[in-house]
Amino acid sequence: MRDTILMTCGTSLIGNAGRAIGKELASSPDSLLRWLRTLDVSDKSCGAEINGLACMIEELPDTLDPIEVILYVSDTDDGILVGKVLETVIPEKFDVSKVKLVRIEGLNPKHPDTFRRRGLRNLVMRLADDVKQKGRPRCIINATGGFKVEVGLAQELASAVGIPSYYKFEFSSKGMLVPPMPVGLDIGLWLRLNKSMESLENEPLRKRDLDKLMEPICDEHDRERFLMLLEDVPLEKGDRLYDISALGELFRVLARNAFWEREVDFMPPPVSPDEKAEKVQHSNSEEHLLHFEARHGIGEKLLEIPFVSKVRSHYYKKSGWTMNRCHVKDRSEKELEVEWGNDMGLIKYILTVPKARGEEQLQAASLHISEKLKTL
Template sequence: MYNTMIATTGASLVRNLQRDETFKDITDYKEIAKKLNSLDLEGRRRSCAEINSIENIIDKGYLEDRKNLYFFISDTQMGEKIGMILKEYFKISSKYGFENVEINTVKKLTDTNSEDFKRYGLRNLVKDIARINQKHYANMIINATGGYKAQIAFALAIGQGMNIPVYYMFERFPTVIQMPPLPLSFDSTLYANYSKIFQLLEDIPLLPYEKNFDYDENGDLLPKQKEFLKKYISEDEIDLFQSYLLKGNVKSLYEQLDEKLKPLFDIERIDKEKIISLNAMGQAFVESATFYFNREKEITLKQRKNTNIILESSKKEGHSLEMILKNNVEKILNKVDFIERARVVKFSDKNKNGGFRVKVLGDELNLILNSNEGITHFNIETTARNNVELQKAKIILEDYLNKNWK
């Protein structure tokens, strides 16, 4: 049953209010919302595309219950103002009100910086839709009427990848329409076979494309390379990049891609350096992959033969033992029945307040556990027999650790 809506928003409401004499001297959000609520249908239709389309969706029965309404606003003062007015309107409306109305600011979705808009804003839009869909799976629709025109394509892409109906009201149409699906299909094997570059650029938004990287005996980047990376990414992102142990350059990963996947990345010059990033359509592909492997029941993993996992450390990383014992790591991992072996490959005594990260590296999982005692990196052998099963193992382990690792 559909009871939740994401509605993107634009600037037409503020512009229309500025032209309307009856709203000229009203600045309080609640007063504006009350005034809008008192208008007849035609008055509301002229004032606000978002109100018009949402009310039409409700009237048509596309939303069976009105529990949650999320307004996606731009990262601007005008976006905030519009969000506050619309939130208040749909809280007080007797006929069209929702139980819960929230404002979601899409970070860096702004028309004042075209690079931020393209590189971060549209990707954040996709991420935010995916995050809210996790909470309301199978109960959510998207109303993509308001906002930047570019949003409709990405709302459609993520909607199709996650089975979310997408509605749109064209300016001259009297009613909303459900947008037809794009001529695309998600290929789980394609994602699984090339997941390394997707994971890498999901974790680290920008990376030098042609720069060669190498590591010392401890698995740390050489000092000059760290300094070079600081121009583009943060210290935490450098630590994360090191965990991938990427030897050579990102270009080599990109050139190995199936040709169908290459349009999901952007390559551009920043300060004379070629930079690669995942674009918004690529982000939609990643979120669709996560959704697929979360929901797909037919991908199963064999149970390990031994009762317990084999946990291996080394003298070189001996300090990790305190962290492993204090946090019951072996006991926690033992409960994941497809894990066969966990090897400590790196330890840092940096203090971190919990958290973890799982990624696929080659034919194993790489697990990073953060704790007060330090950060421990494990390579995890599983019963997975192919790349698709390995992706499923990653998703299951992430879900388990979300509940069992602080």
């Protein structure tokens, strides 16, 4: 049974209330709440959120045992007003013990560029994070309320992460459960583009910086598809600013989830015992480096990974900071670099992955090791 309902929210409730009790009272949380309490959940004046939730609970008794409802509201005064009122009234009208309000930063239509570039991406990321935190078997998305593009993205994300979604038709008293669809996805493309897309996570890039970022993407078709996952904003003097689009964020969520579910399918083949080095090599015999390695044994643990044949330390700095990451160092030599550190020091290793077949397996190996480093 699914007990967590993730629900996109709009602001039609305020318009409905304005027509019933006047705009001034409709803008007051207390007045809006008092009016809403007088209505039955089937009354269309309640708005898409309550109508959709009521139909959903009634129509899906074998699927739902709702405990928590998470409301995703726009970054507007009206959106927050509706969210706070729903946060209060939903536990009164439904057998739900917890309602959580989430404001989606940037989801404000008065600022179209921010709405498109940040708001929709933030919605996708927050929905995906909550599904991951709660667990897919517990979640269902109600995508009845909100902007049309918001509803569409929520439904797409439901398919992306493998959970059902529900939509109530405005012209009907019934709704529709949309099961997750098996979506064909090129996980290899995600592996090849992942590092470049990660570089765009925190801030957009100008055209010249984007060109530099794309230099490692050798295949022209991959470059074209990479650009399809971005959106650009015109700047002065003909320059443009590039950022991950909402579609690009959906692609990342879907591909990342699919990769970790099938991680073993993308790993390089293991090396034979004859190919495996007996011990970690060190580029120098500095006492502090050897002491650091002896104490933590990171190199030895990396050498135990089945597809790694050699591990060589090539850098050490006494006193460091917490770090654990891996990236492709040299494609032609099939080498990865690992950086691992704490307050005692920072050490870097070169790992050889001789049987990696192409960019995809090198990137998959890098992701696998990055995840493994978190537990060391």
